Amino acid sequence: MKKSRKTLLVSIAGVLLAASAQIAAAPAPALSYVHVRVVGSSTQGWEFVGENALSTSLDHGGAQLRVVTVEIGYGHTPVAKMNGSVLPQSANYLTTTFCNYSNFLQECSPGQTVVGFVRYWNLDGHQTGNFWYQNTSTNSPWNTLGDHMTIL
Numbered sequence: 605m606k607k608s609r610k611t612l613l614v615s616i617a618g619v620l621l622a623a624s625a626q627i628a629a630a631p632a633p634a635l636s637y638v639h640v641r642v643v644g645s646s647t648q649g650w651e652f653v654g655e656n657a658l659s660t661s662l663d664h665g666g667a668q669l670r671v672v673t674v675e676i677g678y679g680h681t682p683v684a685k686m687n688g689s690v691l692p693q694s695a696n697y698l699t700t701t702f703c704n705y706s707n708f709l710q711e712c713s714p715g716q717t718v719v720g721f722v723r724y725w726n727l728d729g730h731q732t733g734n735f736w737y738q739n740t741s742t743n744s745p746w747n748t749l750g751d752h753m754t755i756l
Contacts, residue, residue, distance in 0.1 A: 631743055632677070632678040632742055632743060633676075633677045633678060633719065634677050634678070634741045634742075634743055634744060634745060634747065635675060635676070635677035635678060635679045635739055635740070635741035635742070635747060635749055636676050636677045636749075637674070637675060637676035637677065637720070637749070638673065638674070638675045638679075638737065638738065638739055638749040638750055638751050639655070639673065639674050639675075639751050640653060640671060640672075640673055640735060640737060640751045640752065640753040641653060641672050641673060641674045641708070641722075642671070642672035643660050643662075643664060643669075643670070643671055643672075643735075643753065643755055644664075644668070644669070644670040644671075644672075645664035645665055645666050645668060645669050645670070646665070646666025646667045646668045646669075647663070647664060647665045647666040648662040648663070648664050648665075651664070653753060657753070658752075658753070658754060659753065659754035659755070659756055660753065660754070660755050660756050661756075662756065663732075663756045664731070664732065664755050664756060665731045665732065666731075667728065668728050669727040669728060669729075669730050669731070669755070670724060670725060670726060670727060670728075671684075671724075671725040671727060671735050671737075671753070671755075672722060672723070672724055672725070673722070673723045673725065673737045673751070674708045674720065674721075674722055675720055675721050675723070675739055675749075676705070676719055676720040677719075677720065677741060677742075678721075678741065678742040678743070679721075679739030679740055679741055679742060679749075680739075680740060680741075680742045681739060681740040681748075682696060682723060682737070682738075682739045683737070683738050683739070684696065684725055684735070684736070684737045685734075685735070685736040685737075686727055686730055686733055686734070686735055686736075687730070687733040687734055688734070691725065691727075695725050695726050695727070696723050696724070696725055697724055697725070697726050698723070698724040699721055699722070699723050699724070700721070700722045701718045701720070701721055701722075702718070702719065702720050702721070702722060703716035703717055703718055703719055704719070705719055705720075708720065708722055709722070723737075725737075730755075732755055732756055733754070733755055734752060734753070734754050734755070735752065735753050735754075735755055736750065736751075736752040737750060737751055737752070738750030738751075
């Protein structure tokens, strides 16, 4: 009886291992969307930027200037620039995941599938200018997507 129970447990473990390997083997979704979504500053607070906006509506400034970028899919080479100068990776002070296409501010719950990433950028010291962001897809088609925003 003990031998057959041990065999059963080993068989169940094998099935679970095979199932988890199949799940883990699924490819990550390619990068399909990148957007400069929110600009925040000491003087204006947070401004949500429209989908096709080329600049902020508010005149940002003060000691703090922050930008939030949203991307759907998986990228592996995030690059941000302010007024033509590449920002250090440390300027990306926070990255969170989201699992709901319609609400990028709602973080994932355990067991949900990640569909994208929200990156928070520290631009302190800048008052106005052109912010530019791009990322390259982790997998096929290895496309590079970008967005830019003039911050008033």
